[in-house]
Amino acid sequence: MYSILLSVSFVFRGTCKTTFRGLNFLFLARPFDVGDRCEINGVQMTVEKMNILTTVFLRHDNLKIVYPNSVLSAMSIANYRRSPDMGDAIDFCIHESTSTEKVAKMEEMITSYVENKSEHWQSEPKMVVRDIVDLNRQRSLCVSHRMNFQDMGERWKRRALLVEEMMKIFKDLEIEYSMLPMEINVRNLPTLASNRFPSNWTVCAN
Structure with missing residues (x-):
């Protein structure tokens, strides 16, 4: 017991x-x-x-x-719901040969867009240079949302609109750029040595 x-x-x-x-x-x-x-x-x-x-x-x-x-x-x-307004960062690269005037104009136009979207973003976004790799300046645009990330769909929607505006500004100013984390180039794929099918392939036709 x-x-x-x-x-x-x-x-x-x-x-x-x-x-x-x-x-x-x-x-x-x-x-x-x-x-x-x-x-x-x-x-x-x-x-x-x-x-x-x-x-x-x-x-x-x-x-x-x-x-x-x-x-x-x-x-x-x-x-996320109990968090205050949260920050975000968008990484991109511009070529080292980009003139100082174009860089200043780019920062001015991006800042203007962010501050005109005051319902989405807080004022005074920051642009920082992170590194220089292969003649490319790696930069980050640091912005603060007027929301936390409880609604993750809204976060990505606002971010996508900002990225599209940045790409438009780069093209208008003729700035060579790439959006990080990586750039995929499909134009320089190696050519096929042969157009013959491997012997273990079976081709079916209707």
Whole structure:
């Protein structure tokens, strides 16, 4: 009987500990609410349901992920909804031969566009030179949204409009540019040595 009682008390002690940690996380810590966009272990998810012992998340592809609250209480959780206005950076390259006058005009036009979109962006965007690689100046346009990234679709929509405007400015000023992280060139593909099919290929015709 003593052994049985000891085993039962050990099992229930673990259950009580898990339940207590889950309740503490749910009612005291409460780092998120239903509908919040969170980032856990590098994965962005939306809180779908909060239970006493578990929390249900939805990933971007609607995959349901269930975490025990006792586990979440020991993890680092980023909450986009509770964050203040957030910043963004757009990386690009311009050729080293670009004149100082064109660079100054480019910065003026981009700043003007950002400040005229005051409903989307905060004023005074910053343009910084990060590096020079292969005669290209790597730059970053640092801007601040007038929103956090709870609505990620709206963030990418605003960012895309800004990138399109930047590309238009580069073309108007005849500035040679490329948008980072990489430029793909499909014009210089090697020519095929032969137009014959490999022997293990089967050609079917209707």
